Each structure stands twice: as C-alpha cells, then as structure tokens.
Amino acid sequence: MADVLVGFKWVLDEADVRIGDDRSVDMSKAARKISDYDKNAIEAGRLIAEQVQGSAVGVSCGSDETKKAFVDALARGLDAGVWVKTAATASSTVAARAIAEVARRREVALVVCSEGSSDDYARQTGSRVGALLDWPVATSVLAMQVEGDALVARRRMEGCEQVVRLQLPAVVSVLPEINAAPIPGLKAVLAAKKKPVDEVEAGELGIDEATGVELESVSGYASDRKNVLIEGDSTADVAAKLIDALKKEGVL
Numbered sequence: 001m002a003d004v005l006v007g008f009k010w011v012l013d014e015a016d017v018r019i020g021d022d023r024s025v026d027m028s029k030a031a032r033k034i035s036d037y038d039k040n041a042i043e044a045g046r047l048i049a050e051q052v053q054g055s056a057v058g059v060s061c062g063s064d065e066t067k068k069a070f071v072d073a074l075a076r077g078l079d080a081g082v083w084v085k086t087a088a089t090a091s092s093t094v095a096a097r098a099i100a101e102v103a104r105r106r107e108v109a110l111v112v113c114s115e116g117s118s119d120d121y122a123r124q125t126g127s128r129v130g131a132l133l134d135w136p137v138a139t140s141v142l143a144m145q146v147e148g149d150a151l152v153a154r155r156r157m158e159g160c161e162q163v164v165r166l167q168l169p170a171v172v173s174v175l176p177e178i179n180a181a182p183i184p185g186l187k188a189v190l191a192a193k194k195k196p197v198d199e200v201e202a203g204e205l206g207i208d209e210a211t212g213v214e215l216e217s218v219s220g221y222a223s224d225r226k227n228v229l230i231e232g233d234s235t236a237d238v239a240a241k242l243i244d245a246l247k248k249e250g251v252l
Contacts (some may be wrong), residue, residue: 001017001053001054001055001056001107002046002052002054002055002107002108002109002110002168002169002212003054003056003057003106003107003108003109004042004046004048004054004055004057004108004109004110004112005044005045005058005059005099005102005103005111005113006041006042006046006055006057006058006059006078006111006113007040007041007058007059007060007095007099007104007111007112007113007114007126008023008034008035008038008041008042008059008073008114009034009035009037009038009060009062009090009117009119010032010034010035010060010065010066010068010083010089011032011033011034011035011089011097011117011118011119012030012031012032012084012119013030013032013033014030014118014119015028016029016030016031017030017198019220019245020180020220023219023220023221023222024095024219024220025089025218025219025220026217026249031070032065032069034069034072034073034185035082035096035114035117035118035119036166036176037114037115037116037118037176038114038117038118039076039112039181040114040174040175040176040177040179040181040242041076041112041174041177042056042058042076042077042078042116042181043076043077043112043178043179043180043181043182044111044112044144044145044174044179045058045078045110046076046077046078046176047179048109048110048112048144048145048146048151049079050144051145051183052109052110052146053116053150054109055080056077056079056082057077057078057079057080057081057082057102057106058070058073058074058080058081058082058244059081059082059084059098059241060081060082060083060084060096061083061084061085061086061087061090061094062085062086062088062090063085063086063087063088066089067083067197067199067226068159070086070191070192070197071192071193072184072187072189073164073192074185074192074197075188075189075190075191075192076181076182077172077188079195079197080195080196080198081131081195081196081197081198082102082200083090083197083198083199083200083245084098084101084102084200084201084202084209085199085201085202086098086202087202087209087210088134090132090171090209091122091211091213092117092120092125092128093124093128093211093213094124094202094207094209094211095125096124096125096128096129096132096203096246097128097208098202099113099125099129099130099209100110100128100133100191101206102205103129103133103169103219104133107204108147108169109168109169109171109251110151110168110169110170111126111130111135111169111172112127112171112173113125113126113172113173113174113175114169114173114174114176115139115140115173115174115175115176116213117124118160120172122149123173125173126139126144126172126210127139127171127173127175127239130159130170132240133169133171135169135170135171135174136166136170136171137166137170137171137172138151138153138155138164138166138170138171138172138173139172139173139176140155140157140173140175140178141153141154141155141156141172141173141174141178142154142156142175142178143178144159144172144174144178146168147165147166148191149167149168150165150167150168151165151166151168151170151172152164152166153166153172156175156177158229169229175224175242178180178191180233184185184247190237197229213234228245230242230245
C-alpha cells in the first residue's frame with residue numbers, strides 16, 4: 001500500500017504580527033501555528049489515503065521549533081510524520097526538495113500540498129515537487145478522488161473549472177475550498193503524541209539548503225484610501241455615481 005505525503009509549514013501567526021507607524025514589522029511576539037491552508041491539505045491527504053488504503057504521512061522541514069508542529073498535524077488525522085531538519089524555516093525551494101526526497105525513499109501514490117502558505121503564499125511548492133520527481137501535477141484543486149490507478153481532480157481556472165485525470169503517482173496543490181478542516185479534540189491530540197515522527201537531517205538526504213535568494217528587508221504595506229463619500233437621492237442614483245467614480249479611477 002502506497003503512502004500519501006502531505007507537506008505542511010510551521011509559520012508565524014499573522015494575527016500576532018504588528019505593523020508600526022513607520023511600516024516596520026514586529027514579529028517578536030508572534031506565536032507559531034500550522035499554516036491555515038495546510039490544514040485543508042492535511043484533511044484532503046487523509047481522505048485520499050483512506051481511498052488508496054495507505055498511510056497519510058506529514059512532511060515538514062525547519063529548525064527545532066518545527067517539531068512542535070507535528071502534534072497538531074498528527075492530531076488532524078495523519079498517521080505519521082517526517083521532520084526534515086534545516087537551518088531555518090524552509091523556503092518553498094527547500095521544502096520542495098525535502099518533500100521530493102522523502103517521496104523517492106518511500107512508495108508514494110500522491111503528494112498533497114496547499115496552494116500556498118499563509119505567510120508568503122508563493123504557490124510554488126507543489127509544482128516544484130512535481131518537477132523534481134517528474135510526476136504529473138494539478139494545481140488549484142477543488143475536489144479529487146482516486147479511480148483505479150489514476151486521480152481525477154477538479155481544478156479552478158480563470159472563468160471556468162477543469163476536470164483532469166492524472167496517472168499516479170502524482171502531485172496536487174489544493175485550494176482551501178476543497179474541504180472544511182476539522183478542529184482536533186483532546187482525544188486526538190493525546191493520540192497524536194504516540195504516533196511516529198522520523199527525524200532526519202537535511203544533509204543526510206543530500207538536500208541543498210541554498211536557494212540563491214536573500215531576504216533584504218520586510219516592511220508593512222500602507223494603502224492610501226481616498227475616503228470618498230457617495231450620496232444620492234436613491235439607490236439607483238448612488239449606484240450610478242459609484243460607477244462614474246470607478247470609471248474615473250480606471251477601475252472599470
């Protein structure tokens with residue numbers, strides 16, 4: 001029976017990040033959590049693992065603090081975990097290398113990633129994993145099911161939806177709309193602490209942590225609002241004035 005690998009990321013909780021008047025970003029008091037979108041990916045991977053009668057295995061990479069993520073991830077229904085130890089929170093490039101290398105060392109039917117993480121939403125990990133493994137890839141997946149030795153996935157495209165059939169093994173990136181990720185209860189959390197988590201150094205897997213990209217600065221985004229108040233004698237009058245204003249701004 002083949003495994004279903006699910007990639008997830010341990011990120012800063014954006015609710016705890018503070019933006020100063022000078023647009024400086026204070027992350028010093030931010031707690032960490034599993035990326036919100038990854039919770040949907042975990043649920044999707046768990047359900048597919050049931051279909052293929054395999055194990056749902058979570059894969060994450062990062063420094064020591066990443067280990068804390070596995071209790072939450074395993075409580076959400078994963079059967080086991082693989083923690084690839086890296087020097088810092090991994091970029092999508094390094095994460096893709098880690099997931100791909102874990103996949104090479106196991107019998108894997110499917111790799112599931114979220115479309116993007118809640119910290120940078122780069123939307124690259126799934127596609128990079130597919131390229132490294134030379135497996136078929138489907139992104140922006142809204143629904144999926146296994147049919148024989150293939151995966152049928154429904155994708156959201158610009159202005160339409162698309163249904164594709166991927167020969168397994170394959171890689172998918174799922175949208176959060178694919179399911180409603182459940183909140184684990186106390187019993188699930190306690191059970192998660194007994195599930196196996198393999199710990200392996202990135203170097204042992206031959207993973208290069210260099211990306212060629214250096215983060216030079218981080219600043220908050222400031223939007224300038226015109227605060228235009230549109231008034232009229234009727235709803236139709238207000239709507240007409242709103243449309244005129246949007247046309248003047250080049251929005252319409």
